[in-house]
Amino acid sequence: MLRIQITTGASQPIYRQIVDQVRHAVAAGKVRVGDAMPSVRALATDLVVNPNTIAKAYSALVRDGVIESQQGRGYFIAEPRLIYTHKERKRRLGEVMNPFLAEAISLGFEPQQIIDEVEKRLRKTFSSPEAAPKPKDSAS
Amino acid sequence: MLRIQITTGASQPIYRQIVDQVRHAVAAGKVRVGDAMPSVRALATDLVVNPNTIAKAYSALVRDGVIESQQGRGYFIAEPRLIYTHKERKRRLGEVMNPFLAEAISLGFEPQQIIDEVEKRLRKTFSSPEAAPKPKDSAS
Amino acid sequence: MLRIQITTGASQPIYRQIVDQVRHAVAAGKVRVGDAMPSVRALATDLVVNPNTIAKAYSALVRDGVIESQQGRGYFIAEPRLIYTHKERKRRLGEVMNPFLAEAISLGFEPQQIIDEVEKRLRKTFSSPEAAPKPKDSAS
């Protein structure tokens, strides 16, 4: 079952923490296509946040094709698919990479250390390689 | 001499672009301890932005210990200080790395592609690799 | 200047009406790249709706690359760009076309009449052809 945890008062907004954790779980193959997400109200109660905050996180996941909503039934893990063009994906990658590298560098990390940490984290996430299905690249 | 460039209309605020570039330049060894920063007015004129914006960027850099002000003389690159413990630095690195990786993964990038892009970007930033001085405890 | 009008109590939610009108205006070349959108609060006051409703509409426009936000400055018309893959665009087109055709048919319209009405509406929107710049198809 998908376990989500948040820390209030962090620099990252709550809805963003939720989005990232769900994405990670999906990418790591911890959930399967069709699995039900916790209901908006249930997760809100569980995390002690407002249902609207959960709804915002789920909306973001829907727009990126990670989950799908079924009116009156709930949210479910979606079939993976490539939504964005190659160019757009590169653009978005750069947009999140730059602040990350700037922060990493200002923390005093060497370039090689940063690469090592990224590799280490990625290996941990993809510990069971076959679990995470890749979207077909049929649309380039 | 420290060259700063900004792009208006970007999602990142101007003062943030300046802060990041100065941090980058320091980390990349493009400037040395004691080097003078451009004066607030000069840089404001040069970049065609409000002097308050420059002042704000410099304040943030002073707060972070990157530069120091000398009354009546201007701002100068400060002696690097390492505030955080090794553990704290790792924790902070993880905090900014997770959102980045979550975005990268959900954009459909392979682990190796992500590492490649990070390396490429770091190489671009550190064009003269041997110029970057190591902060005292950066190893271990 | 971009004029937005809404009708409350319609089947279409308010935020959707706003989104559609802005898209239309952009596609028809009634606004230019870089033009400022009405501020969230100003439009909310103008339309007598809650600022959150405007914010939701603007967020949807941002995620589709129609507008961009600049913290503390406002929202602005974005440079047009192709965000979605060919496949994803076709999928989304189908998703909105099916309900439209089902409704049109159940209203008793003949296929040819539907096509005629669509053409008529499109001609009206694109009355000044060169006004609407096309995004470059560089990313397929």
Add this chain to the structure above:
Amino acid sequence: MLRIQITTGASQPIYRQIVDQVRHAVAAGKVRVGDAMPSVRALATDLVVNPNTIAKAYSALVRDGVIESQQGRGYFIAEPRLIYTHKERKRRLGEVMNPFLAEAISLGFEPQQIIDEVEKRLRKTFSSPEAAPKPKDSAS
């Protein structure tokens, strides 16, 4: 015989899919006035859905005058009735056409492409064009 197919996991609720398909079939002339609908239980078994879902779809169709119930016999295709005036029908058509065109345009489709896709979809629906009976005031 009226063939109904559903896809579970779609954004559109099941009962809506049924309603739309029946309307389509009627408009396309695939069924005639007086034709019997599949019984609620039979269709429920066939589609492997809850009978209540079928009942709800049929109720909606009865409300819209598409089918009629005959106590103890079942549901039958109703005599077409045209409720709306010409002007009202045009207004309603515009109401559903606008969101569709807004989405299509902002997805980057050219006017001609949109028309082509609409035509293609309509041809698929109306595979036997001459079979479609004209409602009385469909002209003008």
Add this chain to the structure above:
DNA sequence: GTGGTCTAGACCACT
């Protein structure tokens, strides 16, 4: 002044 996030609580439609 601007946008960004979050809460509390309401009403609606769908299953």
Add this chain to the structure above:
DNA sequence: GTGGTCTAGACCACC
């Protein structure tokens, strides 16, 4: 029960 929309009002960061 589920999600979808909207309101009212708060606090924060940025310019």
